[in-house]
Structure formats: structure tokens, C-alpha cells
Amino acid sequence: MKILNVSITVRDLAKAVPFYRDVLLLPVEATPAGAEVTIGSSRLTLSTGESFDGVHHLAFGILPSEFELAHAWLARRVSLLQADGSEVILGSEEWKSRSLYFLGPEGIILEFIARDADASTDYIGGQNPRVLSISEVGIGVDDVLDAVATLSEELAIPSYYDRSSTFASMGSHDGLLIIVQQDRLWFPTKVSKPARGRLTVQIERLAGKSRVNLNSNNLIVN
Numbered sequence: 001m002k003i004l005n006v007s008i009t010v011r012d013l014a015k016a017v018p019f020y021r022d023v024l025l026l027p028v029e030a031t032p033a034g035a036e037v038t039i040g041s042s043r044l045t046l047s048t049g050e051s052f053d054g055v056h057h058l059a060f061g062i063l064p065s066e067f068e069l070a071h072a073w074l075a076r077r078v079s080l081l082q083a084d085g086s087e088v089i090l091g092s093e094e095w096k097s098r099s100l101y102f103l104g105p106e107g108i109i110l111e112f113i114a115r116d117a118d119a120s121t122d123y124i125g126g127q128n129p130r131v132l133s134i135s136e137v138g139i140g141v142d143d144v145l146d147a148v149a150t151l152s153e154e155l156a157i158p159s160y161y162d163r164s165s166t167f168a169s170m171g172s173h174d175g176l177l178i179i180v181q182q183d184r185l186w187f188p189t190k191v192s193k194p195a196r197g198r199l200t201v202q203i204e205r206l207a208g209k210s211r212v213n214l215n216s217n218n219l220i221v222n
Contacts, residue, residue: 001157001171001172001174001175001176001203001204001205002041002042002133002174002175002203002204003042003133003134003135003136003137003175003201003202003203004041004042004043004202004203004204005042005043005044005045005200005201005202006042006043006044006045006058006134006137006199006200006201006202007044007045007046007047007198007199007200007201008044008045008046008047008056008108008195008197008198008199008200009046009047009048009049009050009052009197009198010046010047010048010049010105010106011048011049011050011051011106012048012105012106013034013035013046013047013048015105016035016046016104016105016106017035017046019104019105020037020044020104020105021037023077023078024077025128026038026039026131031045033047034046034047034048039060039131039133039134040060040061040130040131040132040133040134041132041133042133042134044058044134045200049197049198052195052196052197052198053193053195053196054140054192054193054194054195054196054197055106055107055108055109055186055192055193055194055195056108056109056138056194056195056197056199057108057109057110057111057136057137057138057178057186057194058108058109058110058111058134058136058137058138059099059110059111059112059113059134059135059136059176060110060111060112060113060131060132060133060134060135061113061114061115061118061131061132061133061134061135061174062112062113062114062129062130062131062132063114063118063119063121063129063130063132064098064114064115064116064118064119065119066114066129066130067098067114069129070100070112070114070129071087071088071100073127073128073129074100074102074112074129075087078102078103079102079103080100080101080102081101081102081103081188081189082188083101083187083188087100088100089101089188091113091115092161094161095115095161096115096116096117097113097114097115097116098113098114099111099112099113099114100112100113101188103189107192109138109186109189109192111136112129112131113135113136115135115173117173117174118132118173118174132174133174133175134175135173135174135175135176136176136177136178137176137177137178137199137201138178138180138186138194139177139178139179139180139194139199139201140180140181140182140184140193140194140195140196141179141180141181141182142181142182143181144164144165144166144167144168144179144180144181145163145165145168147168147179148163148168148170148179150221151170151177151179151221152170154221155203155205155221156205157170157171157177157203157205158170158171158172160172160173160176165181166180166181166184167179167180167181167184168180171203175203175204177201177203180194182194182196
């Protein structure tokens with residue numbers, strides 16, 4: 001499963017755009033409704049919206065061979081978050097990953113994640129780390145298991161490695177929906193709850209393209 005597009009709203013587009021363009025050096029294109037950020041094979045669509053509770057979470061995939069480059073590169077641009085005193089956060093044995101977390105516009109929790117599964121991806125080289133795609137999208141819902149059942153039955157999205165009443169991962173290593181209970185605090189800050197703002201995710205599966213729409217904590221699939 002691949003994540004093609006994620007659409008979110010921000011309160012101040014004029015402040016959000018420079019972060020992605022000038023800090024993360026990602027291509028940004030102005031649109032009539034806002035802006036589109038190219039993140040490897042994915043796109044992040046930003047539009048102006050009203051204030052909402054909580055914050056979004058997105059993870060951008062990078063190559064394992066460029067993790068050290070990404071660590072040094074990011075550290076010069078943002079304040080990296082820590083867990084247990086370390087900026088490098090290791091995934092579980094099943095996830096086989098290393099991550100770097102930082103805050104983006106309006107408190108969004110962003111992550112660069114390098115998965116062992118991407119080790120065979122061609123290395124191009126350069127001064128900046130290569131961003132592969134939007135690898136994960138965090139989604140807050142009232143009932144995690146009910147949301148998992150809906151996505152499984154209507155879109156045939158498989159579970160990944162985690163599934164509980166408060167946290168579930170669905171999809172594949174190159175495209176994951178992270179479904180969490182609405183009152184669960186985001187890792188690693190453990191101070192912010194999932195956003196109740198508008199979030200739209202467009203995914204691509206082997207069976208074709210599907211769109212997952214979320215408005216606040218109400219899951220709508222079409």
C-alpha cells in the first residue's frame with residue numbers, strides 16, 4: 001500500500017509553507033486553495049482552516065543508508081525530540097526501523113523513518129537526504145478496533161504488527177495508517193493528542209486507488 005496524498009488544514013498557511021520549503025527543502029507548489037508539498041512519491045496538500053484540538057502526525061520514509069546523513073542534516077535545521085535520552089529512536093524487532101522525530105508547523109509531529117525493508121532501494125547520493133514518500137499517517141478515532149474493522153472490510157487493508165484497543169497499524173512498510181484512540185498521547189512528546197481537524201488520505205493498493213476521508217474523529221471511506 002502506498003500513500004499518494006494527505007490533505008490537512010493549517011491556521012496560518014504563510015508560516016507553514018516556508019517550513020516545508022525552506023527548512024526541509026521540499027518542493028512546494030502554490031495552488032488556488034493553498035499549497036502542495038512534494039514528498040517523494042507522495043504529496044501533502046495544505047489549506048487554510050479553523051483551529052482544532054490536537055496535532056497531526058506524519059512520517060516521511062528515508063533510506064537506511066542515509067540515516068546518519070539525515071540525522072546530521074535535520075539537527076542543523078530543527079530541534080530533534082528525544083525518547084529515553086536519545087534522538088535516534090529504534091522501532092521494535094518487527095518494525096526494524098530507526099526514526100528521528102521533530103515538530104513542524106503548529107505542533108505537527110513529523111518523523112523521518114528508515115526501514116530495513118528499504119535497504120535495497122537505489123542510493124543516489126547527495127548533500128541532502130532523499131525522502132521516499134509519506135510513510136505513515138496518524139489518525140485519531142473514538143474506537144480503534146471499529147475503525148480497523150471498517151478499513152479491513154471495506155478496503156481490505158491488512159493489519160501490520162500492532163493491534164489493540166488504543167493503537168493499531170494498517171497497511172505495509174511503505175504505507176501505514178496509524179490508528180490511535182483519540183485520547184492517546186502521541187509518542188514521543190506524550191503531551192499532544194491526535195488532531196480533530198480535517199484529514200483526508202488517498203492511498204493506492206494493488207486492487208486500485210481508494211480514498212479514506214476523516215473529518216474530526218468520524219471515519220468515512222469512499
